[in-house]
């Protein structure tokens with residue numbers, strides 16, 4: 001019993017430490033709260049963004065095991081304090097790659113987000129990856145854009161929310177035209193972000209001055225920071241991600257009575273911004289909440305992810321036919337051939353995790369997912385490489401030839417001179433997202449042979 005209490009105390013301590021470590025200097029300064037008064041009203045803004053199709057983290061590395069729709073919903077149901085005036089928004093860049101699998105993922109992500117009950121979703125450059133027709137078909141998503149016109153879609157330019165505590169909140173959303181023209185979106189027209197906001201604010205005020213004006217932005221951090229200065233805007237929250245290795249500065253910035261915050265990469269953390277309004281005065285508290293294994297999974301979202309998995313599995317089997325019909329000339333000698341002459345190296349390899357990389361995928365029900373197979377098998381999607389467990393059982397796992405190159409010729413007529421090339425092979429798979437602690441000096445000794 002005592003042990004148990006001690007343990008949960010430590011865990012709670014850890015949770016707090018993580019929150020405290022997240023970059024947040026301004027917020028703590030403001031946590032010496034004024035005493036509550038009858039004129040004080042609170043708004044809790046919860047924000048996500050930059051998801052890049054990340055439905056569920058891959059689990060390759062504990063440090064990066066954050067995010068995903070199961071935990072996002074789990075967080076909404078059990079972490080967000082109840083009874084608050086809540087504004088729930090997303091900063092855009094939901095989709096990742098223009099592939100069939102990318103599109104399927106996008107569909108599931110949209111369906112998950114529709115169930116989460118967002119108040120506003122910013123349109124980012126990535127969100128137009130599959131075109132406006134695709135977006136139109138995704139129901140229940142409150143897209144919002146104050147400076148963009150999209151053919152065939154008519155998202156509102158702003159939103160007004162009124163809450164039981166009397167607060168009236170206006171939400172606007174702008175994106176940087178430079179991001180869109182670069183990626184060649186032809187079905188949209190855009191206005192300068194600052195101009196669009198300045199034009200809309202008087203129109204909004206005509207219906208009664210809002211207590212809080214929240215501007216969602218989709219652009220580079222430094223451009224978004226400038227928009228904090230627009231008269232009448234209280235809160236700016238920004239999103240935009242270049243690619244999955246983009247390190248995003250999540251530091252919140254206070255400017256007088258105003259605040260700037262930034263969405264985390266890959267939906268890994270949820271942002272919380274607590275706005276307290278005392279008449280003309282406002283104070284802010286900000287924190288980023290890690291969606292790690294301490295956050296409970298939501299069963300409904302797990303079921304939705306299982307459905308996605310089944311669809312990917314079906315797609316995998318569908319594409320097998322075409323792969324089987326292709327030229328299947330042997331390219332790899334395979335580890336069992338190397339073993340005949342390099343018994344020592346083979347024994348070391350067999351004890352390493354490389355030799356069990358395929359079993360790892362089976363354990364997590366992902367042995368049909370192309371996004372995982374490419375690093376956990378030999379030569380996936382390369383001529384002569386892994387196709388499936390049934391077709392090419394001899395090419396499971398990260399074999400010798402993933403580091404030493406295809407060596408069929410060598411295994412028939414051995415010649416040296418290529419050993420050192422293997423040192424450069426690690427970076428194909430040990431990339432920061434999947435292996436954040438990778439360092440050749442510490443990793444190589446674990447598999448030295």
Ligand code: HEC
Nearest residue numbers: 058059060061360364366371372375428429430431434435
């Ligand atoms: C870019 C290459 C790459 C991709 C893609 C990849 N992995 Fe990994 N995976 C790795 C590497 C490298 C490690 C070992 C990380 C380390 O320990 O530093 C690993 C480790 C793992 C582990 C941890 C094994 C353990 O026992 O600790 C799991 C689980 C895993 N991967 C599952 C997946 C799944 C599921 C996918 C697809 C969604 C996937 N991987 C995609 C490279 C990749």
Ligand code: HEC
Nearest residue numbers: 353354356357360375376398402425426428429443444446
């Ligand atoms: C084709 C992809 C790939 C290449 C290339 C690769 N690895 Fe790995 N590595 C993996 C995967 C996947 C895992 C995790 C396997 C598992 O546990 O399922 C892993 C795991 C490891 C581990 C175990 C980590 C641990 O903490 O126990 C070490 C060590 C390692 N790799 C070292 C290396 C080194 C050194 C190189 C380059 C010389 C290299 N790897 C090249 C994919 C690769």
Ligand code: HEC
Nearest residue numbers: 335338342345346349354398399400403419420422423449
């Ligand atoms: C994860 C990558 C990786 C895998 C998998 C791997 N090797 Fe290596 N191997 C290396 C590296 C790196 C070196 C050392 C290069 C250097 O620094 O000289 C090496 C060295 C060797 C050498 C030369 C050793 C010496 O004494 O100079 C042989 C032989 C060899 N590997 C055979 C194999 C065989 C056989 C397998 C499969 C059973 C295998 N390797 C799997 C990366 C790998």
Ligand code: HEC
Nearest residue numbers: 333334337338341400401404407411414415416417418419
């Ligand atoms: C028929 C026996 C035989 C087979 C099969 C074989 N090797 Fe070798 N391997 C040798 C011999 C002999 C050497 C030493 C060649 C030399 O130094 O000229 C060697 C050397 C090597 C080296 C060191 C190269 C260097 O630059 O010194 C590596 C790495 C290697 N083999 C990897 C493999 C891998 C990977 C496989 C399987 C794809 C494999 N070998 C299959 C016999 C074999």
